[in-house]
Amino acid sequence: MINFEEELKNFKPSLEVEEAEQAIYNHELVDMTDMMQEMLREFKQEMQMSGREA
Amino acid sequence: MKCYNCGTQLNAGVVCPGCGMNVRIYKKIIMASNAYYNVGLEKANVRDLSGAIDSLKISLRFNKMNTDARNLLGLVYFEMGETVLALTEWVLSKNYQPEDNRASHYLDQIQHNKGSLDAINQTIKKYNQALLYCKQNSRDLAIIQLKKVLALNPKLVAGHQLLALLYIQEGKFDLAKKSLRNAGKIDVNNKLTLRYLKEANIGLREQNPNRKPKNEELISYQSGNETIIQPKYLKDTSAFGTIVNMVIGIIIGVAITSFLVVPGVRSVAQSAAKAEVLEANNTISSKNQTIASLEAQIEMLSGQITDMQLDGENTVSQVNSYDQLLYAYLKYEEGDMDIAGDALGTVDEEHLSENALQIYKTIYAKVNEAYLESLYTDGYLAYSEARYEEAIENLKKAVDLDETYQNGAALYYLAQAYRKNNDLESAKPYYQKVIELYPDTERAANAKRYVQQ
Structure with a gap:
């Protein structure tokens, strides 16, 4: 049985044209490649730090 | 495929020829993105728009630079009535790839038609207003508002779904089904649509418990994107049956034409011909009369001409006689009797x-x-x-x-x-x-x- 109130929560307001600019700015732009690069950078940094300690 | 580090075009190897970076995992990421894009494309082709959205989003999670996936995602959003989401994706796509990008064309289409964009914006505002009415428990107002929205933007899937929800809440399961079917035409495998449809069917069965189950009377089957429901004993019209019906129809038509239409047409034609013959005869007789009268006129005028010619001759003769008389008198006075006598010989006494x-x-x-x-x-x-x-x-x-x-x-x-x-x-x-x-x-x-x- 459908609960009207619960179902209503699933409906979000549709974006209006004036909100398009904000939506673009807030868009998540991180993909797997960025994450991989981030991981590689962190790995390099750790390697450098452990090399100094040694 | 270009290197994520230096932008050099990659070859088949696992190392970038430009910067020497290991690109094996990067290539796998790209291939995964393309694979999800392909799945999203297949789903979009069969109108499983919500499924296509899920696949394309995953594709973009792997590779945000996958322009094809982003453009397709925008198209799918646009088809479902979510215009601003579509614009967002296309703007991002154009930002990542400014040159040779289909998204430019889509954006031009929308931006050049300012009236259309305003109308879309108005429908979105009305939809949001309807949602607010729902949350305020003003279901009647929400239904009215949603009908207006769907009249302006019949592709808004969320609008159909919300309207169906309201009808289900009101107990109008048949109207809910109708609304959900409209949503199903746009987005075939939408989970929300299917769930509401199931609820509406349950509600209808509960409302009409004495009605025979549908599957005893009716047969339903899928034909492409549509569900065909027909009575069980309906004879499917075959090509042979169609041809036989056509032949029978042609025979009946020929019989009607030959026994009813043709005699009537023929008699009308004959009457028309007789009338024309009569008119022609009348015309001929009147022309003959005219010819006779004209001939009489010609004869009369010829006689007049002859008389006038005679008169003319007489006049000339008369003048000549007087002329000769004068000449004779002149010669007589001069004493030239011979010439005077000749002149007198030509005078006609009757004209004097x-x-x-x-x-x-x-x-x-x-x-x-x-x-x-x-x-x-x-x-x-x-x-x-x-x-x-x-x-x-x-x-x-x-x-x-x-x-x-x-x-x-x-x-x-x-x-x-x-x-x-x-x-x-x-x-x-x-x-x-x-x-x-x-x-x-x-x-x-x-x-x-x-x-x-």
Whole structure:
């Protein structure tokens, strides 16, 4: 049985044209490649730090 | 495929030829992104739009630079009525790849049609207003508002779903089903649509428990994107049946035409032909009458022309007579009797008036006498000098004027001149006259002798 109130929560307001600019700015732009690069950078940094300690 | 580090075009190897970075994992990421894009494309082709959205989002999570996936995602959003989401994706796509990007075309299409963009914005505002009404428990207002929105933007899937939810809440399960079917046409495998549809069917069954189950009467099956529901015992029309029906229809049509339509048309045609023949005959007879009257007119006018010509000739003759009379009078006064006499000879007394006739007779008498004398003298002289032709000419004129002149001497010498001119036949009539007029004279005796030759 459908609960009207619960179902209503699933409906979000549709974006209006004036909100398009904000939506673009807030868009998540991180993909797997960025994450991989981030991981590689962190790995390099750790390697450098452990090399100094040694 | 380009290196994520330096942008160099990668080859088949696992190392970038430009910067030497290991690109094995990077290539796997790209391939995964493309694989999800392909899945999303397949789903979009069969109108599973919500499924396509999920796949394309995953594709973009792997590779945000996958322009094709982003453009397709925008298209799918646009098809579902979410215009602003579509614009967002296309703007991002154009930002990542400014050149040679299909997203530019999509954005131009929307931006050039400002009226359309305003209308879309209005429908979005109305939809949000309807959602607010729902949350405020004003379901009737929300239904009215949603109907307006869907009339303006029939592709808004969320609008159909929300309207169906409201109908389900109101207990109007048939209307809910109708709304959900509309949503199903746009996005076939939408989970929300399918769930609401199931609820609506349950609700309908509960409302009509005595109704026979549908599957005893009806058969339903999928044909492409549509669900076909038909009675169980409906005969499917085959090609042979269609052809047989067509042949029967043609036969019936030909029979109706030949027995009902053709005789009527023929009789109408015959009546029309008869009427035309009658009219033609009337026209011919009236034309004949016209021709006859015109011929009569021509005849009358020809007669008038002839009369006028005669009048003209008479007038000319009359003028000529007067002219000659005047000329004769002039010559008479000059004393030239020969010419005056010739002129008088051409005058027609009938054309002269009373006064002119009197003048004519006066001149004639005086001229005639002198003329006659002149003619006789000249004629006799010519006869004496054996100029017979000249003699004949003069003496004949004298005889024509007065055959008894000089007691028939002119007559006698004329005959003599003819005879001596070897024309006895012309002389004989004149000899005969001498005999008749002067029977007991010597000239008559001579004439008798010449006549008997």
